Amino acid sequence: MKEQLKDMQAYQAGLSPEGLKDKYNLDVDLFKLASNENVYGPSPKVKEAIQENLDRIFYYPETDVPQVREALSEFYNINPKTLFFGAGLDEAILTITRTELDDGDKIVTSEATFGQYKRNAIVEGAEVVEVPLKDGYFDLDGILNEIDDKTKMVWICNPNNPTGTYVTHEALENFISQVPDDVLVMVDEAYFEFVNQEDYPNTFELQDKYQNVVLLRTFSKAYGLAGLRIGYVIADESHVNNWDIIRPPFDIGVLTQVAAQAALEDQDYLKDVTSKVVTEREKFYELEASKHFYDSETNFIYVKADRPHDLYEALLEVGAITREFPDGLRISIGFEDQNDKVRRVLESFEF
Numbered sequence: 622m623k624e625q626l627k628d629m630q631a632y633q634a635g636l637s638p639e640g641l642k643d644k645y646n647l648d649v650d651l652f653k654l655a656s657n658e659n660v661y662g663p664s665p666k667v668k669e670a671i672q673e674n675l676d677r678i679f680y681y682p683e684t685d686v687p688q689v690r691e692a693l694s695e696f697y698n699i700n701p702k703t704l705f706f707g708a709g710l711d712e713a714i715l716t717i718t719r720t721e722l723d724d725g726d727k728i729v730t731s732e733a734t735f736g737q738y739k740r741n742a743i744v745e746g747a748e749v750v751e752v753p754l755k756d757g758y759f760d761l762d763g764i765l766n767e768i769d770d771k772t773k774m775v776w777i778c779n780p781n782n783p784t785g786t787y788v789t790h791e792a793l794e795n796f797i798s799q800v801p802d803d804v805l806v807m808v809d810e811a812y813f814e815f816v817n818q819e820d821y822p823n824t825f826e827l828q829d830k831y832q833n834v835v836l837l838r839t840f841s842k843a844y845g846l847a848g849l850r851i852g853y854v855i856a857d858e859s860h861v862n863n864w865d866i867i868r869p870p871f872d873i874g875v876l877t878q879v880a881a882q883a884a885l886e887d888q889d890y891l892k893d894v895t896s897k898v899v900t901e902r903e904k905f906y907e908l909e910a911s912k913h914f915y916d917s918e919t920n921f922i923y924v925k926a927d928r929p930h931d932l933y934e935a936l937l938e939v940g941a942i943t944r945e946f947p948d949g950l951r952i953s954i955g956f957e958d959q960n961d962k963v964r965r966v967l968e969s970f971e972f
Contacts, residue, residue, distance in 0.1 A: 625743055638942065645937055654953040654963070655944040656847070657782070657812075657921050661897065663845035663880065664890040670883035671876050682875045689873075689881045693853060696885060697825065705861045708872045710811060710839045710852035715741050717835075717854070720867045721773055721805065722747045729767045730776035731759050733784065733946075735809065738776040747773070757784040757915035757923070761796040768804060775800060778809045780816060783944070783951040785917025790822040797831050805860075807835045811852075812919040814843035814895050815902075821918070825855075832857045842920060843895055844884040849877040898954050905960070910967040913949075925949040926972060935966050 636644060638651040686706045694701035707713025714737045722728070724746030730738050732751040739749045748771065752763040759777060768775065777796075780787040788796075797806050808824050828834045839852035851873055854861075884891075898920045905911060905922050915923045926932045926949045933945045936952075939962040944951040952963060 623744065623746070625746060629740070629743065635942070635944070641937065641942065645934065647937060649938070649940045651937075651940045651942055652955060652959050653942045654921075654955050654959065655942045655951075657842060657919070657951075657953045658847050659842060659845040659894060659898075659920065660953075660955050660959075661845065661894045663884055664887035666883045666887045666890070667846070667880045670879045674876060674879045677875050680875060681871045682873055682878055684870045684872075686873050686878055689851070689853075689878055689885070692882050692885050697855070699825070699855060700858065702858045703855050703861060705854040705856065705864050705868070706873055707852050707854070707868070708877075709841060709850040710809070710837055710854075711737055712850070712869075712872060713837065713852050713854050714738065716867050716869075717807075717864050718742055718745055718747075718774075720864050725771065726773045727769070727771040728774045728776060729764050729772055731764075731778070731781070733781075734759075734776070734778045735782045735811075738778075738807075742774075754781075754784065757781075758786045759788055761788065761792060765796065765799055768800065772801075772804050774805045774807055776807045776809065778811075779822065780810075780812045780918045782812070782919070783921070783946060784915045784923045785812075785919040785921060786915055787816060787818065787821060787918045789818075789820040790827075791820065793822045793824075794827055794830075797827060797834060800833065802831075802833055805833050805835055806831070807837065809837045811837065811839045811842055813838065814891065815898055815920050816918040817899050818918060828855070828857075835860065840881050840884055843891060843898075844881070845894070846877070846880055846884060849874070849880050851877050851881050901954050901957060901960050905964060905967075908964060908968055910970070910972065913972050921951050921953045923949055923951050924967065926970075932966075932970055935970055936963060939963070939966055941966075 690701045718741035722745040727748040728742045729750045732753045742749050750767045752760050824836045835856040837854050841847040913925045
């Protein structure tokens with residue numbers, strides 16, 4: 622076993638609703654707001670496509686993901702050869718990290734962001750530098766100061782998970798312009814469909830100027846396909862060719878591929894769902910308690926709290942399963958009635 626694995630643990634999922642009921646002696650219907658899932662689910666066209674293709678599941682899937690590749694290239698007006706796929710962005714991040722990093726290399730990212738950047742780098746023997754956030758936002762100047770000759774990758778989660786904050790186009794371009802050309806700037810936009818700000822980056826425009834910019838997106842969040850696992854990466858063709866050497870064959874299943882294509886085609890449904898989420902998200906910021914929230918452009922709210930576990934338990938009492946962190950909670954946006962229960966707790970909680 623690799624030496625660096627000795628200090629690591631396997632991913633620990635939270636307790637099931639049944640386990641939580643037993644642990645906390647709860648007599649209430651629980652609803653999950655812990656993993657930033659789209660509670661509205663995928664388009665009805667996705668379910669139709671899956672039903673129509675059930676008889677194909679004994680076939681291995683096409684490794685090149687041709688239909689989704691073509692659909693995305695037309696949707697974004699990009700070269701299909703610049704697309705790379707993974708069974709969720711988790712696998713894509715793992716594969717890219719495995720390809721790019723050697724023992725002794727370095728990545729730079731934020732102290733409070735998506736944990737897979739750090740985890741996969743450690744597995745490859747790389748040094749990980751985590752720059753603290755500034756009021757919940759990425760400290761881009763701080764990250765620039767940490768880049769040196771050993772740095773191979775910089776990770777920017779935009780909007781950030783778990784805080785929900787975002788980096789503007791101007792700030793991101795100013796940052797990228799100062800990053801050496803041989804350092805990959807990984808821009809993870811898993812939640813971009815929920816952003817409601819005009820100054821959010823046009824990362825395709827930045828890629829036209831800088832070949833070291835890599836864009837990551839997913840079907841797991843806004844498209845509601847978290848249970849089927851498909852994410853995609855857009856990058857210079859030379860990088861994609863290298864990553865495909867490592868990528869496992871047949872990783873994107875038959876039903877996942879037809880589901881992703883159907884989801885992408887139903888943009889009206891996507892707009893309806895994201896509009897509902899944004900409307901519900903804005904209601905949280907009407908609360909007096911919102912002074913304890915980071916500004917979110919995602920499908921979740923991060924609530925800062927000195928007693929996060931007390932708040933976690935208070936929300937459990939009304940049925941809400943949330944994600945606890947050392948300095949607060951991340952609460953996914955649910956259905957209106959679920960959000961109303963959460964908001965009432967937040968209004969009465971003594972921060």
